[in-house]
Every structure is written in C-alpha cells, then in structure tokens.
Amino acid sequence: GAGVSQSPRYKVAKRGQDVALRCDPISGHVSLFWYQQALGQGPEFLTYFQNEAQLDKSGLPSDRFFAERPEGSVSTLKIQRTQQEDSAVYLCASSSDRSDTQYFGPGTRLTVL
Amino acid sequence: AQSVSQHNHHVILSEAASLELGCNYSYGGTVNLFWYVQYPGQHLQLLLKYFSGDPLVKGIKGFEAEFIKSKFSFNLRKPSVQWSDTAEYFCAVNRGGGADGLTFGKGTHLIIQP
Numbered sequence: 001g002a003g004v005s006q007s008p009r010y011k012v013a014k015r016g017q018d019v020a021l022r023c024d025p026i027s028g029h030v031s032l033f034w035y036q037q038a039l040g041q042g043p044e045f046l047t048y049f050q051n052e053a054q055l056d057k058s059g060l061p062s063d064r065f066f067a068e069r070p071e072g073s074v075s076t077l078k079i080q081r082t083q084q085e086d087s088a089v090y091l092c093a094s095s096s097d098r099s100d101t102q103y104f105g106p107g108t109r110l111t112v113l
Numbered sequence: 114a115q116s117v118s119q120h121n122h123h124v125i126l127s128e129a130a131s132l133e134l135g136c137n138y139s140y141g142g143t144v145n146l147f148w149y150v151q152y153p154g155q156h157l158q159l160l161l162k163y164f165s166g167d168p169l170v171k172g173i174k175g176f177e178a179e180f181i182k183s184k185f186s187f188n189l190r191k192p193s194v195q196w197s198d199t200a201e202y203f204c205a206v207n208r209g210g211g212a213d214g215l216t217f218g219k220g221t222h223l224i225i226q227p
Contacts, residue, residue: 033214033215035214035215040219040220041219041220042117042203042205042217042218042219042220043157043203043215043217044217045213045214045215045216046214047214048213048214056213056214059214091156091157093215101147101159101162102215103159104149104156104157104158105156106155106156107156
C-alpha cells in the first residue's frame with residue numbers, strides 16, 4: 001500500500017516568507033507526527049496529532065510554527081516569516097495508534113535564503 | 114525528558130566484519146526502543162523495535178538488538194556486514210504506551226568498504 005507522502009519535496013524560501021508543508025499519512029492511521037531534522041542531526045519532535053486533535057505541540061520552536069489536521073487525515077505544517085535557522089528537513093510520520101510503530105515520509109527539504 | 118546517546122558518529126568497516134552500534138538512553142520509566150535506518154537518497158525505515166518481552170530483538174536484513182534495562186542500552190548488531198548496509202542509523206525511544214513523539218540520537222554514519 002501507499003506510504004506516507006509529503007509535498008513539496010524541496011522548498012526554497014526567502015527570509016520572511018511564509019511556507020506550508022503538506023503530509024498525507026498512511027490511510028487509516030490516526031496518529032501523525034512532525035519532526036525537524038537539521039543537517040547532521042537526528043530528527044527532533046515538533047508536534048503530534050491524534051485524529052484532528054493536536055495533543056502535543058511542545059516541540060514547536062516558536063510561535064511562527066503552526067500545524068493543523070482539520071479532518072484527521074492530511075496535515076499541514078506552516079512556518080511564518082521564515083528565518084535561516086528554519087532550514088532543515090521536515091519529516092512527517094504516521095502510526096495506526098499512539099503506541100505503534102511510526103512510519104516516515106520522505107521529508108521536505110526547506111532552504112531559507 | 115528522554116535523551117538518546119549514540120556513541121559512534123562515523124564507523125567504517127570492511128565487508129564481512131561484525132558490527133555493533135551503541136545506543137544508551139536516559140528515562141526512568143517504561144520505554145519503547147527503535148532502530149531506524151536511512152539508506153542514501155531514501156527515507157527513514159524501521160529496522161527493528163522493542164516494546165516488551167524477549168530483550169533480544171531480531172529485525173530485517175540480519176540485524177538484531179539487545180535491550181539491557183540495567184544499562185539503559187539498546188545496541189544494534191550484525192555478525193557480517195555487506196556493502197549495501199552503508200547508511201545512517203538512528204536509535205530512538207519513546208515512552209511505553211507511546212503518547213509522545215520519538216526522541217532520536219544524532220545518528221551513526223556507517224560506511225562499508227567492499
């Protein structure tokens with residue numbers, strides 16, 4: 001079956017622009033996670049949804065970061081007024097329930113100039 | 114809060130050599146433990162996982178890991194590596210019951226020389 005998909009795969013933004021990154025989880029997966037992976041580092045947790053409810057957003061680095069999952073399926077991570085330090089790969093993962101294995105998408109590589 | 118430490122950031126081995134990658138975590142409660150692998154140009158894939166039961170876990174491609182609770186360790190092993198094992202390996206942990214995201218180590222870049 002289809003895995004987790006993310007779009008766009010690459011995004012270049014000028015500093016100060018807003019960006020929106022999309023995640024399509026595996027069909028039927030209720031849990032969805034966003035991670036940020038800086039160059040040479042492991043992924044770092046940003047936020048977690050169970051269906052449409054955002055249960056944990058403790059990893060979001062600033063109030064410029066916002067995530068939503070309005071219908072409990074597709075999710076969007078929005079970054080407002082991008083800064084150079086936002087340059088990273090943004091990973092999305094989904095799981096069938098909150099305690100199960102997380103399956104990762106290919107990521108979106110964001111470069112802020 | 115949890116943390117994960119991977120001791121080796123870069124490892125270079127010859128084909129057929131044995132592999133052991135170290136992973137230690139800090140968290141006092143029940144944990145789930147994972148090893149993920151990222152092959153060049155590909156996305157993160159699950160190699161193996163431990164939730165409970167037998168502390169020796171077998172995964173795909175001949176990999177295994179042993180959970181030693183007293184040492185807070187979950188080291189990854191393979192008796193004989195292949196060139197195709199060249200990849201980035203990440204150890205990760207979350208709370209047992211898993212209501213939160215994964216905490217990852219910084220990764221180990223493994224290069225297998227033919």
